[in-house]
Amino acid sequence: MAAPSPDEEPGADEQQELLQLLYAAPVGLVQTDDEGRIALINAAAAQLLLPLAVGASLANLFDLLGPAMPDLALRARSGAAGELLIDGEALALRVGPEGRQRPLVLSLTLRRLQAGQLVAVLADITAQVERERRLRQSEAWLNAALTGIHDHAAVGLDAAGRVAHWSESATRMTGFAREAVLGRPATIFHAGGTTTPERLLDRLHEARADGWSMDEGWLVRADGRRYWGSTMIVPVGGDDASPAPEHAPGFSLVLRDISDRRDAHEQRRRASETDHLTGLANRRVFFEAGQREVERFRRAPRPLALILLDADHFKRINDRHGHPAGDEVLRHLAGVMLRSLRQVDVPARIGGEEFAVLLPSTGLEGARLVAERLRRAMAADAVTLADGTVIRYTVSAGLALMQSGLARLEDLIEQADRALYAAKSGGRDRLVVAGEPCGDADAG
Numbered sequence: 001m002a003a004p005s006p007d008e009e010p011g012a013d014e015q016q017e018l019l020q021l022l023y024a025a026p027v028g029l030v031q032t033d034d035e036g037r038i039a040l041i042n043a044a045a046a047q048l049l050l051p052l053a054v055g056a057s058l059a060n061l062f063d064l065l066g067p068a069m070p071d072l073a074l075r076a077r078s079g080a081a082g083e084l085l086i087d088g089e090a091l092a093l094r095v096g097p098e099g100r101q102r103p104l105v106l107s108l109t110l111r112r113l114q115a116g117q118l119v120a121v122l123a124d125i126t127a128q129v130e131r132e133r134r135l136r137q138s139e140a141w142l143n144a145a146l147t148g149i150h151d152h153a154a155v156g157l158d159a160a161g162r163v164a165h166w167s168e169s170a171t172r173m174t175g176f177a178r179e180a181v182l183g184r185p186a187t188i189f190h191a192g193g194t195t196t197p198e199r200l201l202d203r204l205h206e207a208r209a210d211g212w213s214m215d216e217g218w219l220v221r222a223d224g225r226r227y228w229g230s231t232m233i234v235p236v237g238g239d240d241a242s243p244a245p246e247h248a249p250g251f252s253l254v255l256r257d258i259s260d261r262r263d264a265h266e267q268r269r270r271a272s273e274t275d276h277l278t279g280l281a282n283r284r285v286f287f288e289a290g291q292r293e294v295e296r297f298r299r300a301p302r303p304l305a306l307i308l309l310d311a312d313h314f315k316r317i318n319d320r321h322g323h324p325a326g327d328e329v330l331r332h333l334a335g336v337m338l339r340s341l342r343q344v345d346v347p348a349r350i351g352g353e354e355f356a357v358l359l360p361s362t363g364l365e366g367a368r369l370v371a372e373r374l375r376r377a378m379a380a381d382a383v384t385l386a387d388g389t390v391i392r393y394t395v396s397a398g399l400a401l402m403q404s405g406l407a408r409l410e411d412l413i414e415q416a417d418r419a420l421y422a423a424k425s426g427g428r429d430r431l432v433v434a435g436e437p438c439g440d441a442d443a444g
């Protein structure tokens with residue numbers, strides 16, 4: 001970019017006006033150096049960021065936003081002058097005093113002005129994200145209701161979610177014979193490991209509360225072949241005045257084969273829900289899934305476990321082998337998680353080298369086995385870099401179980417976090433279960 005000639009340069013008055021304009025702009029504007037240190041900030045940005053700066057000043061943008069975007073500092077280091085580094089990505093944060101936290105979703109755009117100078121544009125999109133979520137739901141419902149006359153099957157379910165009515169079209173689409181499905185729970189239409197009996201009950205509850213429950217995922221035909229399908233559950237009847245006979249349909253389940261839409265759906269889902277570096281669920285998805293599970297627990301208590309994992313001495317790995325090697329270790333760690341967990345589990349990257357797994361319908365002993373399996377696999381399986389360097393790493397883990405005494409997701413996380421801290425101070429490479437003493441690395 002050529003330097004402007006003196007008479008093209010804005011005069012002092014003009015510059016003053018420009019500054020005032022930026023200061024009063026309704027979106028947040030922040031100028032930082034390459035390390036995120038804030039040089040200029042306008043009123044809107046200060047308002048958005050202040051709730052994040054608990055006890056601290058508005059000194060460093062990356063520190064403030066880092067919890068929601070662990071690779072922010074890394075991405076901000078790249079790019080030539082004028083380049084757009086981050087284009088309106090949503091950051092899911094939580095703000096407010098302990099016990100009264102609320103979600104805050106910020107959209108972040110980051111552009112490099114020149115070497116050592118970045119400008120960030122911030123906007124609060126919390127309400128918009130919620131509106132879009134609702135809109136997507138109703139859009140999916142309309143799609144299911146208005147299209148695909150030939151590729152859907154309607155099944156009647158009783159109040160407990162067992163098949164009560166079966167049709168020819170359902171046999172045509174799924175291959176199941178009437179005798180094979182009558183009286184069986186609707187989970188039989190889902191591919192193995194992709195749902196649980198509790199999840200079906202939750203969906204029946206959602207359908208009663210909201211008028212429908214819509215989901216997409218792997219379904220299965222009678223011959224075992226999987227297909228990508230949508231399932232919509234709608235309550236029918238529900239006339240409490242006349243007691244329903246045992247197999248009276250309580251719900252209608254519509255199964256649709258939407259294999260052709262799967263790629264587009266998956267791409268969209270991946271882009272908005274996964275962590276850039278590891279491909280695991282991102283922090284926002286983790287908190288949403290956690291909130292959902294905790295609400296379900298409140299309705300009908302059932303086992304729910306949370307494991308927090310943190311790579312040990314990760315700073316040393318970065319210092320010794322370089323940041324890209326550290327990234328490789330994080331990807332490896334995520335790969336171990338993906339390979340070892342069920343599809344209903346929610347593994348997520350919630351911070352730089354911090355990971356979490358939500359285990360629905362899992363009690364203490366089951367969760368302990370999973371956490372130990374993960375820890376051991378990570379300690380046993382070294383990472384080999386492209387240049388042949390072998391890196392060994394370990395993780396510490398904290399495990400907590402949802403209990404009726406814990407009112408909120410934050411309480412569960414706090415318990416697991418304390419257990420994780422105990423695992424770190426107990427020597428690392430170990431699992432600590434909340435409420436239990438810290439054992440040796442290979443004692444459990």
Ligand SMILES: Nc1nc2c(ncn2[C@@H]2O[C@H](COP(=O)(O)OP(=O)(O)OP(=O)(O)O)[C@@H](O)[C@H]2O)c(=O)[nH]1
Pocket residue numbers: 070071074277310311312313314315316318322323324325326327330351352353424428
């Ligand atoms: N390579 C890489 N490093 C990251 C990333 N995010 C955070 N880090 C680094 O992770 C390190 C975390 O260090 P600390 O929090 O001090 O903890 P630690 O060294 O793992 O030590 P303990 O947790 O106490 O065992 C820091 O050096 C961060 O820079 C990332 O995306 N990639």
